[in-house]
Structure formats: C-alpha cells, structure tokens
Amino acid sequence: MGVQACQPTPSLERIPRSTADVTQWVNPFIGTTNEGNTHPGAALPWGLAAATPHTINFRNRATNPAVYRYGDPYIYGFGSVNLSGLGCPIAGAVPLKFSRGEFQWDITHFESTYSKEEATPGYYNVQLDKHQLQVAMTATQRSTRFKVIPQEGTAPLNLMLDIGANMSHKKGGGVNLVNEQLVTGFQHDGSFCGVKKNAKIYFAMKVHTKPTSVQMLENKQQSSKRSVEGAQAGVLWVFDPVDQPVEVSVGISFVSTENALQNLQTEQGVKDFDTLKEEAQQTWNEALSKVEIEGGSEDERTVFYTALYHSLFLPHVISDVNGAYKNNETDSVYMAEGYTRYSTYSLWDTYRSLHPLLSLLYPKQECDMVQSMIEMYKEGGWLPKWELFGYDTYVMVGDPAVPVITDTYLKGITDFDAETALEAMLKGASVREHNPIRPGNQHYLDLGYIPIDDRGGDPQQFTFTNGIVWGPVSTTLEYNFADYNIAQLAKALGKEDLYQKYYKQSMSFTKLYDSETSFFRPKRKDGSWMQPFDPLDRHFDIRWKMSGGKGFVEGNAWQYNFFVPHAIDSLRALMGEKVFYEKLQRLFDEGQFDLTNEPDITYPYLFNYIKGKEQLTQRYIQEETAEHYTNSPDGIPGNDDAGTLSAWLVFAQLGIFPDAPGIPIYQLTTPKFQKTVLHLDEYVYGGKQVVLEKTGRQGSYFSHALLKDGTKVDRFRVGHQQLLNSGGITYQMDSVEVQQASM
Template identity: 30%
Template sequence: MQSASAACVAGRLSTSASASITRKGRATQEDPLQWVELHTAIGGHGHCFPGASMPFGACQLSPDTFNDGWDWCSGYHISDTSIMGFSHTHLSGTGCGDLLDFLVMAGTGKAHTKPGSRENPDEGYRSRFDHADEHMEPGYYSVILKDYKVRAEMTVTDRAGIHRYTFPASDQAYLILDLQHGYGGGEGPVTSAELRQTAPDTLAGGHITDAWGKNRHAYFAMQVSKKPERIVFYKDDEETAAPAAGTDLTGKNIKAVLYFKTTANEVIHVKTGISGVSAENAQKNLTAEIPAWDFDKAQRAAKLAWRRQLSKIQIETANETHKKTFYSALYHMSLGPTRFDDVDGRYRGMDNEIHTLNPGEQNYTTFSLWDTYRAAHPAYTFIEQERVPQFVNTLIRMAEQSPDGMPIWPLHGRETGTMTGYHSAAVISEACVKNFPGIDWERAYKPMMKRAMDDDWRGLGWYRKLGYIPADKEEESVSKAFEYCYDDWAIAHVSKRLGKHDDAALLLKRSTSYRNYFDPSIGFMRPKLADGTWTTPFTPIEMGHKKDWRDYTESNPWQTTFAVQHDVAGLIALFGGTEPFITKLDGLFSAPSDLPPDAPPDIAGLVGQYAHGNEPSHHIAYMYVYAGAPHKTQSRVRSLLETMYAPTPDGMQGNEDVGQMSAWYILSSLGFYPVGATSGHYCLGSPLFDRAVVNLGGGRELKIEVHRTDPAHQFIQSFTLNGKRQDRVWFDHTEIAEGGSLVFEMGPEPNTTLGANPSSFPPSLDL
C-alpha cells in the first residue's frame, strides 16, 4: 500500500501506475502484458493451463502433465515434475475434463509409444522438467525437456499452433504424434482415430472421443519443417505398415514417430491446424493462418493481439499485486468462449452436421453458462461489444440445431448437459435488454419459449404444474427450480420487447415460484416432497434429504436461501423486511464453515457459509444494497477482493470456470457488479483502483475515478454518475452504454445514509 502523498491523483501519476509520461508530457498507456501472471491458478484447484492461446481462440497449445483426475481438467498441474507432451486444445478452469487433442512430444534416443507414469517417467516418452525452465506469457510458452535436452517453444494463431524444438546433436531425434491421448486416463477417450500421410512432411487425420462431450469430432493437419528420415506408424502400440497413399490408418490407438538426425541446436518446427469439420479443413486453416515457417512472426502477432485485448481496460494503481491480479484475471476472462469455425466458414453443429456461416458470422463453443451468465457475459457487454451478437447468434443456432434444445454447456459441437438451468436464455435476454444489434429476437424467442413452456425436461413439468419441483421426484430440485425462476424472468424481457405481454406477465409471475420453498419457521429455503410437505430431517449445511441424490446444486440451504438474483426485494419481504434480512445475511458470513462429508469440492473459499469459490454465492455480498446497508457490501467486497485472489498458482479459490471467477474480480475491482445480470443494473461495491478507463468500442469510454487519501479506505462517501451526484449506489447500463463517468469519494468509515432510503434501492423483478 502507498501513502496518500504517493497516490495517483488527477494530474499527477506515480511511476508505478499504469501510465507513464513521455518527454512531450503526454500520458501513454503502460504495456499490460508485463502484469499478466500465467502461473495464476495453474495449481490449487484453479484448473487453468499455462500454454499459448489467442483471445477467444480455437487453439490452445499447452503442456500436458497428466490427463486424468479433477485437478488435471486442463491437462496441467504445477505439482507435477514431468510432461507428457503438448496438445492443441485445452479447457480453462472447468470442473470437468476433456479435449487435449493431438499430442506432440519431442525426444532423443529410443522412442517409446506410451507416455509412462508420473512416478516413473523413464518408462515412457515423458520428460522431467523444472518450473524454473518454464517461460509463460500471453501467446507463448517454452520449457526445457530435461531428459532429452530439448527446448520446446510454442505459439498460436486462432485455429493453428506452431512449435519450435531446439534439439541437441542426435542420430535418434524424434517427434511423436499420439492420437490416443486425451482426457480420461487409461486407454483414453478415443473411440476411433484416423491417420494418413499427405506429403513427405505432412500428416493429417482426426479422432472421435467420448469423454465429457460424447461423440466429439476433432481433426488436424500437421507439417514439419524438416523432412523426416523415416516415419514409423503404430496401431495398438505395435509397429504397422504405413498407410497407402490416399488411405487412412484407423483404430482406437493410432500413433506415429517421426525420426530425424539433428546437429547441435538444430531447430525443427511443427505447425498444426485444427478443425471440427475435417482434416482437409484443418489444412485450410493451417495454410491460411501459418503459411510460412516464421515462429517469431506468429509470436509477435499473438503478443500484439493480447496487448490489444488487455488494453481494453486501463487501470492506475500503485499496488502491483492488485495490478497483476487484475490483468491475469482479464487474460483468463478472454480465453473463452472459443472459436469453433473454419476459415471457409464451415463448422460442426450441435446436430453433428456440417454447416456454413453467412459472411461476417462467427461460431463459438465452450460456453460455461451456469457460471458465466453471472458476470463474464455482463463483462463482455462492456469490452466485447462486437463479439456479443456473435455469441448470442451462436447460442440461437445451437438451440435450433441441437436435439437437446437450449444450450446448457456446449463443447465442440456436443451438449454436455452439465449443471442446471438453461442459462443460454439469460445470456440471450441480457443482450436483448442491452439492445445489441444484429440479433433476430423472434428467432431467439422460439426455442426459449419451447423450453420454458413445453419441454418436460429435468423437472420443468413439475415446476410448471406445482410451482416447485418435488425433492422425491427430481435430483437437485431446489436449485433447479430457482434457476428456472431466473430464466423465466430473463425470457420475460424478450417477451416484452416483442410485444408479447401475456407471455411476459405469465413468466414474470412464475419467476416468483422460489417463494414456495421458503419455510418461515426456520428462515431457510427447504426442499418439498410431492405431497407438499417439507423434507425431514433438515440442517442448513445439508446437501440433500437422502443419500440417493442432492437437493441443491453445488450448494446447501445457506447459499441457496440467497440464490435469488432477480427479485431481491421479494426475498427480503419473505424475511419480514430489511432488518431481519440483514441479520440473516450477516449470519451467512458468520456461521461456522462446517460442511458434511458428501459436500462437493466446488464449495470452496468459505467465509462462514458464503462460498466464493463457487458461483451461486457470487452475487450475495451485493444483496445488502437492496436492504439499505450498502456499507456492508463495501466492506465485504473489499475483503473478498483481497483474500480470494492472488497472482499465484494457488491464488484462486475454486476453479476458474472459463472466466467467471476472474470476471467477478474484474467488475468488483472496478467498483460494481450485476446481481441480476439480465436487468442491466449494477450495484456499487468498493473500487480498488485510483482510476480506470473501460474501452466500450467505437470511441466510447467508461471512466472511473476514485478519490481517497489512503488506499485502505473502502467505504463510499459519495458517488457521482456522469457528473451528477447520486443518492443511490447503483446504476443502469443505459446510463453508461454510450460512455460515461463514475466518480467515487472514499473514506475510512461508512456513510450509513448513502443508499439507505428505500426510494434509492435498486429495482427488483422489473421488466
């Protein structure tokens, strides 16, 4: 922390702030790349990967240290000391594992066809490595493979990756291509693979996998910069004849070893295009994006892309830890959703058919919607305004093409069905409320209403019939009902836009069905049985009323009682008013942090029974604003910003979930957060920085200025929006959509009158 005299204030910048002064006196932005710590969340339970990717890119070229187990969902964990190789697709911070397509490994000496174990790397093609030999920066990764004395480097374009291997002198240098490799351990998830040689220096093929995404198709084309002395093909780890020209080697376990003779420090490049359509399309992607053997050019382009991406938000602060945490979070938030189309506009749809985009369209995948609808997608509406319609139109196409209807957790043309609710509706509806162009709302409305009104899907029939889901009929019944309430409310906004007022009224009323779960005798949301009675016995930390299944999704009664984002005023009324509600909310944060033995590991980052490491808690600290006690929000949010994040391998509580954990930090550190994202309302918290500028695109900016005499001051004394002082501590997206300014005056003690009048509370249940 710095003293007031050293703080960055208007017209006077410290040398460590995110701007510098040129010789002509002009302020120039500091390069944000220097503050990104790619070590962040690659240990603990963060589930992030350290390798190279472009912003929202299809290719993630990264090392795999293991391909099974919860903490290896991204293929990497900092606890490991050996590397299996480098594959081209990775998930960022998910709680389930998949991908790790098309592993390449370099070596010298006798080539093994199996990776070997972490306990004994010598039994396979693994290599030991030291973390001190790793270098990570946005768009680039390198490491020394100690067992082979090979330096491995990699960088990427959107749909292709390029490796650079520097070999020692060897008569037995080699590269292994392993098509059996994937997430799932053992024999792996591959159900079929195909490999062909299309030129003396080029291999192509693909595989189909059954891991998290079932029947998932992935294809590649791989070219090496030096013609191999020979290529040996393997099927089921036995050497086999090379496939004849124009034919494929097929099976579940297909590999190839490319042999070379190398001189000291000789460089061999490998470039690989990927596709969800075909190997031929992977070659098109490769030819278009990496036409030459110029690793440095590709790396410079990736670095420039990341500099542009991370410069969309400029912050000023003397606290370097905050700066590293912020830009590392912005980096992680920019890794997904990921592109899932080819340079010719073709992509594999959710119906497993090949489709062609219209000119100007883009297709995406890896939507962790149960997580990201809360803060990541709202953040994209600030800094990714050109992508938002592309995201939404992708979700609409998915809803039309998928046999499962509205997207839940789509991955590479497959619906994983993971988590509850159908929050593609929330993301689509938020874009509608914020008036994004280029979206056919009638087209979007049809599949949303089919799910809301017709589909007998995961308890929706019970929800529509009874106003709740019986705990003896459906697992995770309470959480599912709450999330259907939110999605009903979200869709009602599109109903209103389209003039379908009867639909809007029905959905709005039904979105209050969460109230049927409130038991006033105990002050908690409680499961109900089909006969209308409460489940017994009940404890507020339970997972479910019986061992067959849970009644709550990665949460318990404490967290679920506050899982009402769209109607906080209605929830407060159930408790009898603001004072008892505040008392209950205080109790959440002060309760013992005990959990039963069957609690999922996702319930992490506990403060009392508040679990910051998992998304159902993310809005809760801001609920005090709706009860006239925003100073409690400010204190709590500042504490969470300081204690739940650090730019270190284990610096994230819970897994990243494709940007949601980071998005909470990004928005909260700027000073605001969307409790019910679809509404477009943002509640104020406690801004961390002295100044920030958010680039909204088109020359528009949101400017944030924070005045305080001590960095420790966390309480808002006054708030000015667009030059006008406010008596409220919230604002609406419409007020800053064309650019705007937020000015905070901070102090050491709460201003208990600001935002305390009920007339200044944020709206609830509004359309």
C-alpha cells in the first residue's frame, strides 16, 4: 500500500553535540512504585521488544498493570514484550523462567529473591539468589537477548518457556520445536481494560548454548509432540553440566513466526551480547542527547533525563524489518511503504504532552506515528482512539487522534496525507449513531452537549464498545476540543466553510456552563440542570472505582472547571476575570489540582493568562515538580500513562509548555537548569539549535524574557515557529517573591 510518506531520515539524527554520555543520568527504577507502572527492563526508543523482570506471578490473573514493582520480594520470570506506564494489564509476552536443580512445574520452583539489580538504558542485570544465577538482558528494536551466568554450585540449569505466564488476561498459545536450539510459536494476548479483542504475538526463540536435553510440555506434563498448545504448555531446556553462560534470543512479530525469525536474524545477526548492549546504549545516548543541559545536581539531572527516557517508549514500532504489519481489525497483513508503522496509542493521555514533545524533538518519528494513524483509517474506516497491537480498544473518551494530527501539522510536520486525515476527522465528527469514536454524537450534534439522562444506556452497564457515554460533561468538552482542531486543520488546508462550522461547534461548552455555580455541570435533555450537584462528587459514575463524579471522567467538576484548552480567553470572559482568577486560585489552595491525572495538568499555566499573576504559574510548577518528581522508585506522581506525566515534566523543566494541541504556542515557566540546548532534527527543523537559559540575579522567578533575536516575549508565551526562528529564550531572573493578592 503506497502512502504519502514522511521523508526518509536516519532514525535518530547524528547531530554534533556534547560528547557526554547522558545515559548515566537515567534511573530506570523511577516510576516502578506509586502506581507509575514503568519497568526497568531493556528496550530501545519506541522498541517493540522489551526484556523485563516479572515480580508478579502471571500464571494467575493479572491484578494490576505493572509487570515489575520495586521492592517486591520475588522475581518469577522475564518477558520480551512489556509496555511502560499503562492503566490495564497487557503483554508480558514470551515469559522465560530460570531455575537450578530438578525441574518442577509449580511456580514456587521458579520464584526467587533477588539482589544486585542494575539497570541502564537498554540493559538490565540481576542475581536470582535462590538459583545462584546472574541474568542479564538487552534488546534491539524487535528482539531481546538474555545471558544467564551460573554463580555457585553444579546443579543443572533449567530454562523454561512458560507459554501461559504472560501478563495479559488472555492466556496460552502454541510452540513448535524446530530443532533443539530453535522454537517458534505464538502467544494469545488481549482483553485490555475488559475489551474483548485479542491478538497473537509471534516469536522465534534461539538458544545459543547447546542443551543437554529439550522437553516439550503440555498440560504441565512432558509431551512427545513437536508442537504443543494451551495455557499450561511450554518448552524446557536443561543444561548439565552447567559450566558456561547460557544465552537466549527472542525475535518478536505480530505477523508470523517467519517474520519473528527474520527480525531476530536481521537485528542481531552474529553479534554477541556485549555488542548488542553497547549498541543499545549508543542508541539511547543519541536519542537523549537531543537535549543538553548545564547546571543542576546529580539528582536533578537524573530526574530530567529519566523523564525524557520514559517519554520515548510509546507508541512503539510494530512493522517488521521487511515492512509487514498486521491490522487485527481487518485481519489483514499490509506493508508499510515509505514509513514505519507504530502501535499502542494511549491518545486520551498522550495528546496533551507526549505528542507535542515528540513533534519538537523527534519530528520524523512523530510524522510516522501520524501516518500510521491515517493508514488505520484507510484500512478500518476510523482514526484510532486507543489502538493496541493492531486493533482499537476504544478505551477512554473524546476524539483524541484529532488534536495529535492537527498539532503535528501546524508544527510544520506536513509530510503526511493531510487531506485524508481531514476526511477521517469529518467522518468521526459527523456519524450520528453507532459511532465507535464518538458515542453520544447524535445528542452532541443536536443539543450541543450530551445529556446526563440519555447516555445511550444504563451507565452501570457501560463498556468502551457498547455506545454508552461515560461522563457526559467531560465527553462533551473533549468533543469541543476535537472540533476546534478539525477547524484548525480545515483552515490550514484552505477550507473556510468547514473551519467556520467546526469552530462554532467547538464553542458549545457554553451550554454546560452554569453561571450561578461557575462550574460546568451535567444537564438534562430538556435543558434543565441535574439536581443535586456537588462539584466535589467523586462517586462512581460508572461501576469502576475512581471513575469520576457524576457526569465526569476520572475527576470531579473542579478538575474540569477550566477544561476548554482551545478557548481559555472565552472562558475568562464567560466567568469574568475576577471569578476566573479566584476559582483558579482555590483549585490549588483547596487541594483540587491533581497532577496524577490528565484533565487538569495544564492548569498551572493558566495564571499566565492573568496579567500580574504570571509568577503563580512559575510557583506552582516549581512546587509540583519538587513534590512529585524525585530520583526514587516513587518518583512519578502516578500512572505515567504511556509517558504523559514524564513528558509533562520535560516541558516544565525546559521552561516551555504547549498551550494546547492545535495552538502552536508555548507558555513560559522558569527553566530548571541554567542553560539547556535543544538539538533539533535536520528533518523539518534544519538542524537548528534552541537555547533556553537563565540570567540575572538567579531568584526563583523571572519577570520577563527575551528571544535570542532581541525581541521581548509578550504575555509570557511564544509561538512555536517564533521560538525556532529566534534560536531560543533568555529568562531574566529576579528575587521578587510571588504575590497572591486578590484582583
């Protein structure tokens, strides 16, 4: 399938810059507690494969989305497909288990305390104390490599492929013995967030060390078959005597076992473990050194670069080395011609901070991600909502592909099929019924909002695919924001009538604004307000814990009080300047600002909209980052949501933050470091450098800023192109303390 493709460029630009190894300032253990759901395993930027320890027994049903939690007592095994910072269990695929002595199926045979953990970008190493085995691992884009080194004792070493011990709720698979050192097979995977859709993860596994014996296992027992299937199946290799390291490689594909083997052979070839490890580190160093910082303590540098590191896991590459990929919605295999196909789009989260960061620092990858979304529409009829492994789960709310595509285009990354993108957006926005992207769209189009008393069914029966609306107020506001972005892309493409129509539609949030309470609140179909209304309500609007107050998604009316990112000036006029400021101040004073979840993460920057109160943006950003981001396992404030919270921190510490997708403007705050240099790609940005630095008395806040071309920054904000053309910003620091006087 030919496409209008993003222009070819090396996967990571080799721009001359500091020779420092910035990977030394990455701590992969950050975010592995406090429900951050990151992992310390070995992977490459946007890699499909990730070699990761499992501290949970996944033979049982997964009870949370983490494959690894720092401080858990045992390691049970290691997987080769593991995703970072998600909200529901998935993957953990191709689980390998290592033990010593006489093999037993029981999980207690494998569980082991562990010590001497070491993790750096592209590498993880640990000692399994019970088995006296050192297990090291690294990865390429589509394959993993394990090296198992016996420590003490002479007991035989067991290597088991445990086909049913993946993290996913969907268990089992099949494996075929090609020869004693090569097996191929597949693993079932699916039921993400309760959505009954599935995929097959194909693998080819090569054992580099000749074993003493190989046994096929089925129903927990040894089998004489060369091919076995089921949730209690696998392969056992025994090495006796165990007098040398045992190495294992795993190739991954979503197309076929043949492609998995080709991925493995192409990416690893005859390279040894150490070479692969060094190449992984070099790849990460090239990716992370796009940002060069001066100043800051060791901990501060580590927090920053780890946040950038966590921003580069998802979406991940899914096309094979030959370009093939599987669309599980159409059950068809396609070829990615002229672009790299990506998968796993947590778009409700990532449109807010992650994709704007990728647009700035990694425009080629962002272009391919957008082209991937457009191809999903061409193949299956809809833009993605929460696409995973070749199918859409439709998880969360809104129409979140739209702001990603529009914002990318407005940033000057235009080497994709924008006309087809607009066509896809218009379909999602106009289909009135049985619309998987926009449930409740008929009421939204007719009334300008989704009523609380007609949501398409009983909210206690809600699923992501049955058309029932979760949080009518939140969903309406999300549709408004998407419509604004449709309008902006239409305008950029010269379609004035469409611009006017969708801009007008984007302003219907006024119908849900109650001037008496100064909140957005649920409204009935007849136009009356839902009674009673409590803006602090957090009880379960749907059957899930923490689902949000009635009418809202994962939040209450306070967290959505300012959620019209495309129309903040209009909201100020609607509320009145005094109420807008007082409500915004109360949000922080009364503890209603919630950095752990997405709807309100831009709110500290709203003080930049209020003349004389701009330093409150700087104050709250500094307070929130100092409190919630640390060089420790709990150093992310909550679920990283596919890199969203990490990307938020990167922008906050750079001193620029995207105003909103579809509005190519950055709000300014105090940079964390004395000087930061952004080394931009040749692709789109012509290899420019952007310098962000502080000067003056080095107080806590800056009073004004100058562009590097001498222009004074107006209203504490700067346009995307203006920033690039000027070469950067100088922030004039003062010692003046921020004031909170009333207006």
